[in-house]
Amino acid sequence: MDYEQLTSLLSEEVPRTKTPIHRMVASFIVRDFKMWWTYKLWISLDITGTILFVASYYLFSMITTSQQVQDAGYVTGGYFTFALIRIAYQRYVSFTVEGINDSIRDEQWMGTIETILSSATNFKTFLLGETCFFFISSSAFLLISLVTGLLLGAHFNVTPLSLLSTVVLSMLLIASHIAVGILSAGIIMKIQQGNPLTWAYSWLTQLVSGVFYPLKFLPWYLEWVGKAFPLTYSLDGIRLCLQSGQDLSSLTVLSDAIKLIFFTVIATPIALYVFKKGYDAARRDGSLGQY
Amino acid sequence: MDVHGLVDLFREEAPQASSELLHVWAVFWANFKIFLSYRTWVITETLSTVASIAMYSLMGLQVEAKRLGETGYGSTSWLAFALVGVASVNYLWMCINRISHSMQNEVREGTLEQIIASPIRLRSYIIGQSIRGFLVSGYFMLGVLLVGIFLLQAPLVVTVETILSFGIIVLVMVGSYIGIGVMTAGIILVYKKADPLTFLFISITEFLGGVLFPLNYLKNYPLLWTLAWFMPYTYALDAARRVLLTGSSLTSPAVLTDLVVLTLYLVISLPLGLRVFRWGYNRIRDEGTVATY
Numbered sequence: 001m002d003y004e005q006l007t008s009l010l011s012e013e014v015p016r017t018k019t020p021i022h023r024m025v026a027s028f029i030v031r032d033f034k035m036w037w038t039y040k041l042w043i044s045l046d047i048t049g050t051i052l053f054v055a056s057y058y059l060f061s062m063i064t065t066s067q068q069v070q071d072a073g074y075v076t077g078g079y080f081t082f083a084l085i086r087i088a089y090q091r092y093v094s095f096t097v098e099g100i101n102d103s104i105r106d107e108q109w110m111g112t113i114e115t116i117l118s119s120a121t122n123f124k125t126f127l128l129g130e131t132c133f134f135f136i137s138s139s140a141f142l143l144i145s146l147v148t149g150l151l152l153g154a155h156f157n158v159t160p161l162s163l164l165s166t167v168v169l170s171m172l173l174i175a176s177h178i179a180v181g182i183l184s185a186g187i188i189m190k191i192q193q194g195n196p197l198t199w200a201y202s203w204l205t206q207l208v209s210g211v212f213y214p215l216k217f218l219p220w221y222l223e224w225v226g227k228a229f230p231l232t233y234s235l236d237g238i239r240l241c242l243q244s245g246q247d248l249s250s251l252t253v254l255s256d257a258i259k260l261i262f263f264t265v266i267a268t269p270i271a272l273y274v275f276k277k278g279y280d281a282a283r284r285d286g287s288l289g290q291y
Numbered sequence: 292m293d294v295h296g297l298v299d300l301f302r303e304e305a306p307q308a309s310s311e312l313l314h315v316w317a318v319f320w321a322n323f324k325i326f327l328s329y330r331t332w333v334i335t336e337t338l339s340t341v342a343s344i345a346m347y348s349l350m351g352l353q354v355e356a357k358r359l360g361e362t363g364y365g366s367t368s369w370l371a372f373a374l375v376g377v378a379s380v381n382y383l384w385m386c387i388n389r390i391s392h393s394m395q396n397e398v399r400e401g402t403l404e405q406i407i408a409s410p411i412r413l414r415s416y417i418i419g420q421s422i423r424g425f426l427v428s429g430y431f432m433l434g435v436l437l438v439g440i441f442l443l444q445a446p447l448v449v450t451v452e453t454i455l456s457f458g459i460i461v462l463v464m465v466g467s468y469i470g471i472g473v474m475t476a477g478i479i480l481v482y483k484k485a486d487p488l489t490f491l492f493i494s495i496t497e498f499l500g501g502v503l504f505p506l507n508y509l510k511n512y513p514l515l516w517t518l519a520w521f522m523p524y525t526y527a528l529d530a531a532r533r534v535l536l537t538g539s540s541l542t543s544p545a546v547l548t549d550l551v552v553l554t555l556y557l558v559i560s561l562p563l564g565l566r567v568f569r570w571g572y573n574r575i576r577d578e579g580t581v582a583t584y
Contacts, residue, residue, distance in 0.1 A: 049494040056497065059504040063358040063369070079353060196331050203339035207346050217349045 021128075024121060028129025029136065036137065050087075050141055054148045057083040072214035073252070074243040076157035084154050085239050086211050088145035089173065091138035093205075093231060095131075096177035098198055100185040103130040123279065127182075135174070161247040165257075168248065169237040172260035176230035179267035186275030189282045205231045233259045314411045318419025322393070326427055340434050341442075347373050348443045362505035364536040371446050374439040375532050376502035379461065382432040383524065384493045386465050389424025390417060390472040391489055394479045403480075404581045413572060417476065425465070432461075448538035456534045456541045460550070464527035467553040470560025477564070477571030481580075500524045523556040 036043065058080055066078035074082055103126075107113035116126055146154075158166075184197045205211065208218060208226035215223055215232070226232045237256035240246045246253050326333075351369035360366050397403040406416060439445040447453075475489060499519040501509070506525065509516045519525050530549035533539040539546050575581045 045491045045494075049490060052494045052498040056503055059508050062508050063355060063504060064353040065355045068353050196335055199335040199339065203335075203342040207342040212346060213349045213353060217352050 019120070021125060024125050025129045025132055028126070029133045032130070032133035033136075036133075046141075047144060050144055051148050054084060054087055054145055055152065057087065058149075058152045068214055068217070072216060074214075074239045076243045076245075077155040080152070081149070081154045081156065081243055082214075082239060083212055084145065084149040085242060086235060088142045088149070089170070089235070089238065091141040092135075092170065092174055093177055095134035095138045096174055096181045097184065097201055098181070099131065099134040100127060100178075100181040101188050101198060103127075104185055104188065131178070156242050157245040158242055159245050159247065161249070162241040162245050165247040165253060166238055166241045169234060169241065169253075169257060169260070172257060172264065173230065173234035173238070176234070176260050176264045176267065179264060179271040180230075181271075182275050183267070183271035186271065186278035189275070189278035201229075205229050208232070210235055230260055230263045233257075233263075311412065311415050314415035315419045315422070318411065318416050319422045322420060322423045323426070326423065336431070337434060340431055341438050344374070344377070344435055344438045344443065347377065348439075348445075359505065362507060364532050367536045368446055370439065370443060371536055372505075372532065373503055374435065374445050374447070375535050376500070376528055378432045378435040378439075379464065379528055379531055380493075380497055380500065380502050380524070381435065382428045382461060383464060383468060383496070383527075385428035385431065386421070386424045387468050387472040387475070387492075388489055389420060389428070391475040391479055393420045394476045398479065407576075407581055417473065421469070421472075447535045449535075450538070452540060453534050453538060456546075457531055459541065460527060460530045460534065460546075463550055463553045463557070464523065464531075467523040467527070467556035467560065470557070470562075470564030473561070473564035474567040477568035480568075480571035480575050496522060496524045500528050502528070523553055526550075526552045 061078065061080035061083065064079040069079050069082045077084075104113065107116060117123060121129075180197075180201060184201075187197055204225070208222050209229050209231040210218075210226065211231075215226060215236075218226060233256040237253050237260075240250065240253050240256075248254050248257060348370045351373065354369040356366070356368075359369055359372065362372065364372065394403075397406060407413065436447075440447055440449060471492070497503075499509070499515065499522055500506075501519070506516075506519060506529075509519055526549040530546045530553075533543065533546050533549075534541075541547065541550065
């Protein structure tokens with residue numbers, strides 16, 4: 001091939017077909033699944049760790065009394081079911097708060113973030129694709145935790161309506177926490193190192209969101225701090241649906257759902273704004289691909 | 292400088308600090324300085340530790356005192372019971388993880404080749420890293436105990452004798468696991484990844500050691516009960532709880548038995564760990580995969 005032919009070949013306009021967004025997202029899911037599947041040992045150990053975690057709280061529940069959990073309105077299942085719900089939903093919380101961060105950090109680490117963003121894939125599609133895979137894997141871990149719990153004797157009090165309400169509240173849990181994840185990713189884009197926001201969120205919610213004990217145990221000032229976090233309302237609503245058979249027609253569950261919607265509506269635009277600022281700053285500084 | 296001058300410079304024998312003690316100190320100090328540069332991490336981890344102890348204290352409000360009384364550690368509170376477990380398991384986890392984590396870090400950063408090529412022996416490197424691990428983990432363990440005792444009023448038996456005894460138990464506990472840590476480091480050299488192993492190791496240790504619940508409850512599951520007493524941590528935690536919850540001394544038969552078992556683990560696992568490490572070290576040099584990740 002002579003150089004003229006080569007030049008004309010390179011000058012040729014390649015007709016590009018716009019790939020539908022669902023196909024791009026599907027490609028991300030397939031890519032992430034393939035990468036995840038190569039770590040089979042890690043997957044099996046992760047599952048073992050989850051089972052052991054549930055089993056630890058099953059044994060711990062043997063020395064607890066169910067009275068406080070029942071007084072808080074979670075009628076069925078006692079302490080073990082109460083703790084199990086938190087363990088099951090933990091993956092959703094960590095994937096939404098830390099998953100986006102981790103994806104960006106991984107791509108930066110491997111030096112592939114600039115390659116992805118210089119392709120026809122925009123950042124929104126990239127984030128959506130990454131989030132979808134995390135959602136699927138977290139759902140699998142939720143099921144594993146619940147099945148282990150059921151085998152160990154967890155009891156639920158559910159009706160078709162309360163199950164449906166649980167699904168709605170789970171969606172609201174994800175939506176409200178994604179705002180925190182996006183905010184934290186925006187900060188990480190700019191500062192290029194471990195994000196204190198994620199850490200602070202993690203330990204604060206652990207203490208004040210009624211994760212392993214009913215909220216009434218907290219002193220009033222910490223209870224007030226707990227009211228600032230969406231996890232508090234998500235866990236309360238989901239537990240009321242799964243342990244007391246309540247649904248969105250109950251005033252308490254409805255109030256939890258409304259607060260989650262309110263949080264999402266307020267926090268998402270702020271988070272997107274911070275993310276855009278961080279992203280633009282990283283592109284301006286030329287530090288997008290830096291780790 | 293002319294070419295001959297440059298060649299002479301390269302030929303010149305540079306005075307090297309050959310003392311192993313100096314090498315250990317250099318590795319420790321370099322890594323400790325790195326640790327000190329992560330101020331945000333230290334602050335957030337400290338706050339996170341305080342929050343988790345406060346969480347355990349609130350969890351304890353749901354525990355029935357009568358059921359806890361059947362544990363064999365007298366009429367203690369669950370917070371004190373859990374505090375000893377959480378403090379010791381976290382310490383162990385951080386110490387053991389330090390060796391494997393630092394090795395993996397060097398492999399990933401591509402600096403392992405430089406370390407191996409330097410006059411520093413890998414043994415000095417591991418000891419230096421371990422000392423850094425012991426000190427940093429010690430800071431967090433002390434934090435857990437101080438917050439528990441002074442802020443949350445956990446009823447631990449605190450005298451000079453019990454503190455010294457607890458210190459000795461912790462040292463022997465770490466000693467009994469050091470072989471596993473060195474073994475993991477050897478595996479990382481070859482396979483470049485051992486996170487899953489350490490993760491599984493700590494999950495099993497926490498579960499079977501009875502960090503959050505009395506071990507007696509495992510008696511209903513003979514297989515788990517037997518496995519629990521195969522782990523050195525179970526003996527270490529039992530000894531630590533006897534000392535800090537009931538004020539037993541190191542010479543009391545139960546604590547002494549635990550210490551003898553831990554020492555046996557140390558004697559058996561350390562040579563095994565060193566053997567695996569040497570195998571890994573020789574293999575990557577033979578295969579030329581020191582710098583491969």
